[in-house]
Amino acid sequence: MWFTSDNAAGAAPGVIEAMARADEGPAMAYGADAVTERARGLVREVLGAPDAAVHFVATGTAANALALATLTPPWGAIWCHDHAHVEEDECGAPEFFTGGAKLVKLAGGDGRIAPAALDAAIGATGGAVHHVQKGALSLTQATEAGTVYSAADLRALAGAAKAAGASVHLDGTRFANALAATGASPAEMSHEAGVDILCLGFTKNGALAAEAVVIFDDRLAWEFELRRKRAGHLFSKMRFVAAQVAALLEEDRxxxxxxxxxxxxxxxxxxxxxxxxxxxxxxxxxxxxxxxxxxxxxxxxxxxxxxxxxxxxxxxxxxxxxxxxxxxxxxxxxxxxxxxxxxxx
The missing domain is CATH 3.90.1150.10 (Aspartate Aminotransferase, domain 1)
Incomplete structure (x- = not known):
């Protein structure tokens, strides 16, 4: 009777076997190998985003913090829910990696940001040099309360952020659960809704340590790569991370x-x-x-x-x-x- 966290579960069937297959002989390092390239291709195919940049890290904290740093300057605001994971459970990593961006907490029932709360925050952000400036909206899918945003919900919130000149980050550590709950397509729940960077989670869904950062705006891709390397999250044997992603995406596992x-x-x-x-x-x-x-x-x-x-x-x-x-x-x-x-x- 184990209900502490989906992080507590072991590897899903096929994951360890995929890693063992990736161990057959040498391969190019730092993600320049066939296994990693295949995993990138599967992510792009699933999301219907053939031009997206796809990069892998081992933890959701690294994915979220590096993504938000790519989207937000140190003087920027990151709007997030009161109980967002980036606010309550990442030990200040977003603030650290952004160089000091301010997390601005927004209210909303059942874990979802209320549109009126976002509108009010947008109106109170920016302007004079004395104020924090507009940076990014961070949404969590599924939410920390176990609820989900519909594709229409995401479009509305992302649209308000974009209209204000802000970027949109989606913490998708339980993205698969949200898709299963709504029946929406991965594209509808991400780039078609206005998301700039999706942190696509696999660890909670059966991987050992694997997350994908999917960047839909190619102008951001090189900066993310530099930030990942500088933060120590570019793994030399990336194929073992990527193999887990490929194993889970195959046949819609x-x-x-x-x-x-x-x-x-x-x-x-x-x-x-x-x-x-x-x-x-x-x-x-x-x-x-x-x-x-x-x-x-x-x-x-x-x-x-x-x-x-x-x-x-x-x-x-x-x-x-x-x-x-x-x-x-x-x-x-x-x-x-x-x-x-x-x-x-």
């Missing part, structure tokens, strides 16, 4: 894995909703479930070995707020076991 994780989360939420005293805190659209559990149910689940995170929230003395995350490796038996343990409480 990445989408099938995300669909499974989403389905497990939906089943878990439905089962919890049927229990007395349980409240689901956000719509369950991707693979995360936030809930208030009766303290007795929480303690019973813990006693049975359930692993998940307690979450910030004023649930009162008789309830506990928790976050439960399903992954490609979550089994229906684990969901059933957790629900049974909660019932026993």
């Amino acid at each position: 990445w989408l099938r894995l995300a669909e499974h994780a989403n389905r497990m989360a939906a089943d878990l939420a439905a089962g919890l909703s049927a229990l007395p005293g349980v409240r689901i805190l956000h719509p369950v659209e991707a693979n995360l479930v936030f809930a208030e559990l009766p303290r007795a149910a929480h303690e019973a689940a813990r006693a049975k070995g359930a692993a998940y995170h307690n979450w910030a929230g004023d649930a009162g003395p008789d309830h506990v707020t928790v976050r439960l995350v399903c992954s490609h490796a979550t089994g229906a038996d684990e969901v059933d076991a957790l629900l049974a343990a909660c019932r026993a409480g």
Whole structure:
């Protein structure tokens, strides 16, 4: 019963085998090899972006921070949600790599930036030399609350940012889960919506350590390469990172894995909703479930070995707020076991 994070899951089927195949003999270093070039081609094909620059790093923090540094000068504002990963969980990496750009937090229910909040922030940014200037809008897909933006939502928010002269970054660490939830195409959810740089996540969806940074504006590509090298994220044996991406994109494995994780989360939420005293805190659209559990149910689940995170929230003395995350490796038996343990409480 492991629901702490989709980062906790092991490699998806085919990933380690792909890395082993990439180990057959020598290859050119620093991404100048056939495996990496094939992975780049698959990313471009999936996104319907034949001219996009595609670069690989090993962590989502590196992807986001380097992408935002490419888009935002040190005197720029990065508009993001109150609870965006770049704000709460990256140890100041965006500020560090941008050389001091200011993260401006925006409100919005269920993890999504409210259009009115963005409009207000745009209106309050720029102008006199005393003020931080317009830089970039950072969106998270799926959100930290486990919800998703529709393609129309993305277009509207990105359009407002672009009209103000700002760029658009999409933290797509759970991009596959959002696609599986909405049925939108990868193109509709990225460059067709106005995204300049997409950080396309694979680690949470079955890779060991692999993320792709997809740059749709070719004027930004060389700067990103320089920043990646200077930051120490240009791996000499890049083929082992790229092989993971290729293995997941082949035959739409990445989408099938995300669909499974989403389905497990939906089943878990439905089962919890049927229990007395349980409240689901956000719509369950991707693979995360936030809930208030009766303290007795929480303690019973813990006693049975359930692993998940307690979450910030004023649930009162008789309830506990928790976050439960399903992954490609979550089994229906684990969901059933957790629900049974909660019932026993």
